[in-house]
Amino acid sequence: MKILSIKTIFKPQLYIAFTLATSIAYAQTPVSQSEQPSKNGMVVCAYPDAAQAGLSILKKGGNAVDAAVAVQFALAVTLPEAGNIGGGGFMVYRSAKGQTNTLDYREKAPGKANADMYLDANGNVIPNKSLYTHQAVGVPGSVDGMIEAHRKYGKLKWAELVQPAINLAHQGFKITQHLAADLNRNQADFKRLNPSKSYFLKDTPWAAGDLLVQEDLAKTLMLIRDQGRAGFYNGTVATQLISEMKSADGLITQADLDNYHSVWRKPVIGKYKQYKVITMPPPSSGGIALLQLLHSVEPFPLHRWGYNQDSTVQLIVEAERRVYADRSKYLGDPDFYKVPVDSLLRPSYVDNRMKSFTWAQATPSSAIQPGTFVGYESDQTTHYCIVDREGNAVSITTTLNGSFGAKIFVKGAGFLLNNEMDDFSSKPGVPNMYGLVGGKANSIQPGKRMLSSMTPTILEKNGQLFMVVGTPGGSTIITSVFQTILNVIEFNQTPQQAVASKRFHHQWLPDDIETEHEALDKSVEAKLQQKGYKITDRGAIGRVEAIVKTPQGYVGGADPRGDDTKAGW
Structure with a gap:
């Protein structure tokens, strides 16, 4: 067969954070940052501290995949609305010699999921059940994905790659105006959906330059650094995740965590x-x-x-x-x-x-x-691109789905859960949060990965x-x-x-x-x-x-x- 020759912003009401951009004056084709070429490698991602984490790995002699692991975990700290360890994503890889591969670390439906789980007795979709409840959560894939990517292509030691994120979580980092605005807008939701937790809550409004410290997340990242896959899918963190599920009729079990594996x-x-x-x-x-x-x-x-x-x-x-x-x-x-x-x-x-x-x-x-x-x-989703000194290239999109995912934290572990189950077709012809419709091909089944637009x-x-x-x-x-x-x-x-x-x-x-x-001229x-x-x-x-x-x-x-x-x- 002949191969043919040849969306992070959502509806404004669904992804409020990015509507700030409508007030940012930028020209039709501006050059807002230096375009000086970099001969030895480059990282482009959604948050300054995460970009520096990736660059530090490249400067240590790490390759593009090593830097990608560092960026993934750093974004989980510095870009909580999208960066994650509680979500999933996709990686496209091209080596300096032209070899290509892709890694699917998309979340999966829990074993207890079923096609009608978001419908009421009359067969109608229950509003927000696939968005802001413990039943909205798919089995996370990000940690397994990074481990698998590093196993196959990594060069530096695993612990070196996770450490920058640990430092950012433990020592804190100064937040930007964008992140401050996001945290302030979501205070009510964080309180409502996390009645026994205090993550991201503050008595006074967040402001640019405030230090954000995340001790529980730092502890989780330390376990991932020291134990690899077992530091997330087994032991303390897995127990905390399952306990969170049980607290509000969530579906993820230890069997789901054991059975999750990313796929090349x-x-x-x-x-x-x-x-x-x-x-x-x-x-x-x-x-x-x-x-x-x-x-x-x-x-x-x-x-x-x-x-x-x-x-x-x-x-x-x-x-x-x-x-x-x-x-x-x-x-x-x-x-x-x-x-x-x-x-x-x-x-x-x-x-x-x-x-x-x-x-x-x-x-x-x-x-x-x-x-x-x-x-x-x-x-909510985020993307990062990395090229190293040798010319190995990585393109990765990773997500919690909506901004801050389900907006539910794992108590004690300090990370946010995704609401990726909304990316399934809850009912044929009924649109999801982004207005996309689907049918049988994207229906909910246990162990199935939900359809994505990530590219x-x-x-x-x-x-x-x-x-x-x-x-x-x-x-x-x-x-x-x-x-x-x-x-x-x-x-x-x-x-x-x-x-x-x-x-x-x-x-x-x-x-x-x-x-x-003003994307289009009036004419x-x-x-x-x-x-x-x-x-x-x-x-x-x-x-x-x-x-x-x-x-x-x-x-x-x-x-x-x-x-x-x-x-x-």
Whole structure:
């Protein structure tokens, strides 16, 4: 079979933290951070202290995977709304010699989970049960994922990689204005959902520069440092986690923890013009969707049309609505459901999907259904990119799902639990917190991994590393990565310009184009509206991180919508 050539911001009301970005004045394509190339390696991630933790490992002689482990644990301390040890994620890896691999450390449904667990006696979805209860929690995968990544590719000793996070938790770190605002907004929820705990609570409002110390989390990280996997999935921490579950009818048991293992999977690979695209396979929907999107727009002169012009936006929106329709039916955990990867990526299939597109008017989403083919058998998130001195590259997206996950702490262990169970389809056709709908492929089953939009991606050009990219953002992840790649390749933007440029998003349902404030010129909006497109102004979309390899060295792009930071040497 011929492989085709070729969302962290959620709804504002669901991810309040990032709506701060709407008040941040940044130009259409600003260069807000130095773009001086770094010859020896680079880390780009969502918090300054975590970026420095990763850079310190690179300077010690660690490779990209070593630095990724350090960043993962450091983000669990410094970016509690998304960084985690109680969640999961995906890693795309490319060695300096061009070998590729992906690691799936996505959370899994507990053994006691079932397809109707969020429905009432009348078969209706119970509001918030899959979001802010102990039943919303999937079996965490982050610790196992980091251990497995280090086992296979790591260079330095494990304890060296966890220690920076321990130092940040034990000694504390000075919080930014963004984090202070997030902590203040969530005080009521923390109190309500954690009646016997005091984590993140403060008698006076948090302010930029306050020292945040997390002693219980430091103790947990010490156990992980000293005992590896057993320090989290067995012993003291496991007992604390299970006790937390039992306190409010949670489902996770010791058997669930024992049975959790991350999985190495073959990446999905495609081409866009002269670029090779290496990205994440299912249970991420992101990789397949990204390759479909790139193939859909490849025949058109985007470079000539220009960034966010009416023809560019219309083409991208029509491609997005068809791809998200396919996502609703065909994507799920490949260990439980036969995902038709080859069929979805067949060039003739993607071309045929675009045949109903007309320049004259918008295609109503009601007229678009998931495609068919012969033989088919059936926010909060964060991203980081790392390249080391040798040229090994890592693209990782990790998540608790919503901001601060379920907002429930494990008492005594000091870490937050995810609410990833909401990423399953609680009921066919009923949207999740990001407005995404699904069906049988993403139904709840014990031990199954929930579908994700995470799209960590690495690109090659002429057989050499070219770009490392990814973002948080729920359902907007796919479109944000897609548009950032186009910004670099088609619109000649620098990495910093590409991640900072304003974005738009369409996901089939609801049938509207969501735009960042002033992302489109008024004349462009008017032309699209005349063709029947509904345009909705919303908060910030995504927090993209990127690294591009140039002849002079690595050049990073750190999204100005948050505290995102690039650190190179």
